[in-house]
Amino acid sequence: MRNKPHGGNLGRLIANTLAGSWRSSPPSLEISVKELDAVTPSLLETGAGALGWRRVCDSELSSSESALQLGQAYRMHALRAAIHERDIGEIFGLMRSHGIEPVLVKGWAIAQLYIHAGLRPYGDIDLCVRPDKYEAASALLESEEGKRYGVDLHRGFEKFDKSAWDEMWSRSRLLEMNSSQVRVLCNEDHLRLLCSHFLREGAWRPIWLCDIAVAIESIAADFDWDLCLRQDQRRREWIACTIALAQKLLRANVDKVPAEARAMRLPRWLTPSVLKAWEARAMQERHKAPVSSARHHPIYALKKLRHHWPNPIEGTVGMNGSFNEWPRLPFQLGNCLMRTADLLLRNRKTRRHLLT
Numbered sequence: 001m002r003n004k005p006h007g008g009n010l011g012r013l014i015a016n017t018l019a020g021s022w023r024s025s026p027p028s029l030e031i032s033v034k035e036l037d038a039v040t041p042s043l044l045e046t047g048a049g050a051l052g053w054r055r056v057c058d059s060e061l062s063s064s065e066s067a068l069q070l071g072q073a074y075r076m077h078a079l080r081a082a083i084h085e086r087d088i089g090e091i092f093g094l095m096r097s098h099g100i101e102p103v104l105v106k107g108w109a110i111a112q113l114y115i116h117a118g119l120r121p122y123g124d125i126d127l128c129v130r131p132d133k134y135e136a137a138s139a140l141l142e143s144e145e146g147k148r149y150g151v152d153l154h155r156g157f158e159k160f161d162k163s164a165w166d167e168m169w170s171r172s173r174l175l176e177m178n179s180s181q182v183r184v185l186c187n188e189d190h191l192r193l194l195c196s197h198f199l200r201e202g203a204w205r206p207i208w209l210c211d212i213a214v215a216i217e218s219i220a221a222d223f224d225w226d227l228c229l230r231q232d233q234r235r236r237e238w239i240a241c242t243i244a245l246a247q248k249l250l251r252a253n254v255d256k257v258p259a260e261a262r263a264m265r266l267p268r269w270l271t272p273s274v275l276k277a278w279e280a281r282a283m284q285e286r287h288k289a290p291v292s293s294a295r296h297h298p299i300y301a302l303k304k305l306r307h308h309w310p311n312p313i314e315g316t317v318g319m320n321g322s323f324n325e326w327p328r329l330p331f332q333l334g335n336c337l338m339r340t341a342d343l344l345l346r347n348r349k350t351r352r353h354l355l356t
Helices: 010-018 033-045 049-056 065-097 107-111 131-142 165-171 187-200 206-217 233-250 270-279 282-288 291-295 298-303 312-318 329-355
Strands: 125-129 151-155 173-177 180-184
Touching: 010 033, 010 049, 010 206, 010 233, 010 270, 033 049, 033 065, 049 065, 065 107, 065 125, 065 131, 065 173, 065 180, 107 125, 107 180, 107 187, 107 206, 125 131, 131 151, 165 187, 187 206, 187 233, 187 312, 206 233, 233 270, 270 312, 312 329
Parallel strands: 125 151
Antiparallel strands: 173 180
16 A cells, blocks of 8 residues: 555645646756655546656656556557547537537636647536537437437536626637637636636645646737736636746746736745645545435435545635635535535426426
8 A cells, every 4th residue: 555645645645745746847847756646546537647747757756656557548548648638529510510519618728728739638628519409419419310429518708707708709719620620718817717616616626726827828829917917806816826826836937927917925825725626535535426416326426525625725715715824614514504504405496397
């Protein structure tokens, strides 16, 4: 059994291992074999194995068992990237043949900023469609022709962003992918979405913060920060804190980021919450047993119920709270109650639909 670092330092070890891993010349990594052994399972489980390999592939640890596992993850991700690109091209072609023009977010869109395709794995293809096209797109994906694609379909951008569909659509752009064209968000909207998604999901995957670091370091001279930060003050605060986290934990270069887009001081609870999320397996267990599964597997769901307690980040964002120094427990309690009420309402609607 692998040894875990003493004192709850696994989160910091993960951060140290991933710092600068996306760059063409990653910084050298000072880490022992035991520390690499301790961090490797977490990197592999959260999709950051290939980035870990980038840090150790040219070091004395490159022949260790853990480094070989990380290298295997990179090769596997590179192979899957080619398959995903084929699927993305086909699903865009299928939807366009039915008069639907989706926008791809995260996944392939952010992977384009990494220097190698295998460094940024992604599973589901996240597609947003115009709200009035959602039902048609959903039916298409449930058809024999569409159900073989792993698509996570979203009604507009409401899950990720407060901006209206038409507004974000007007700024979207087409990127070339082999013989296809893929529609993605503009850079400003995509960075805001990446920050919002990272926080809304409780910051549990370190690769999401790597995405933000890559996006920040890839910013062009004409990047419109006013557009990126144009939402309300609270969300500007969230973005600023996320950028500051990328700098603090992953040593992201923020020279291109203006002062108003950087948090001058992170709240004391935020960094420990991120590191604890990276250490814990609660979020991984949550995805294995979503609360929605309770109706079909109640005993198993009850056993996993403790994994659904929102962490301080998830609770705060879920309640539209401020990242200040106030205690986080009220936000966590409020978010938990709100999610429970939402689940009960959805189950009630489902039962009513089945009876009609």
